[in-house]
Amino acid sequence: MAARGRALETLPKLIRNLRKDSLSSTRTQAQVLPSLRRAFSLYDQINLINNVPEDQLRFQGYTDTGFTVNGVTYEGSLLCVGNLLTSWGPHKFSEITPESLSIFQIIRPIPEILILGCGRLIEPVDPELRHFIRSTGMKLEALDSRNASSTYNILNEEGRIVAAALLPYGVSS
Template sequence: MAVRQRLPDLIRSLKRELNPRPSNRLLPSLRRAFSLYDQINIIDNVPEDQLRFQQYTETGFKVNGVMYEGSLLCVGNLLMSWSPQKFSDITPDSLSIFQTVRPIPEILILGCGRHIQPVDPNLRRFIRSTGMKLEALDSRNASSTYNILNEEGRIVAAALLPYGTTS
């Protein structure tokens, strides 16, 4: 008899577990969620000795608080002025430093200026012969990609034309 009385109670409790009553709990506010995200901003915590593109202009780039005019070549955390003034000036000779640099960067990010340009097949073959992969982007996205890969600790190089460069 006692088992028969417990069976309906057991069935009711199982139904409650399967179909719980909707709770009236509020979702966390978006304001709180965004404030937590802002506290976990890892991109601002970059070591001072690491290159970081902060701004681009029609004629140059701002890197670690210093404004540079003209084209730039970055290898790891080394920054140097680069001679090409337009995309058609980029040749295997202008990138010949990569035949001697060690360790070889895993990727060369080529900032083409304002617009992405098709890369000459001879230039592509030269870059592959050094052991690097090539990514051609507009200079704005190229500088951002360089920042991200460099912050990850990857060995990366960037050859960037100013944003005002069109061909």
């Protein structure tokens, strides 16, 4: 009951701050991903926006050539496993092969899902690549890179073991 009272007291301030931020922010070249954190959990407890542990990866924005993760801008394709981040070789969707994802044959624990960021548009995944991903024990979700990075944020925040292989948003077939 006390948590509900604190949440109700904090809600008007949170809404005012969000409105003030949205009115005062100017559009920059990099597009910011919307926060996908909920203001209230299922138990009516306040969940402060962007209150993410320092060691947890969080995609904050994207450009046509890269991503912003935890305040650092990275150019090119990225591969994320849990809270580990590395640059990734493919520059276009046709270069994504079982060999480019071979790290998933050796890492443990195996992520439950691989989120594949296809660039600007969702691309059909080659059956050989789909079979390879299934053979590692992962599920596959192919999305445009903007939505793929947001989905990664949500699943990672939930504490799930998740991986993302992301091409920059400007990539198109």
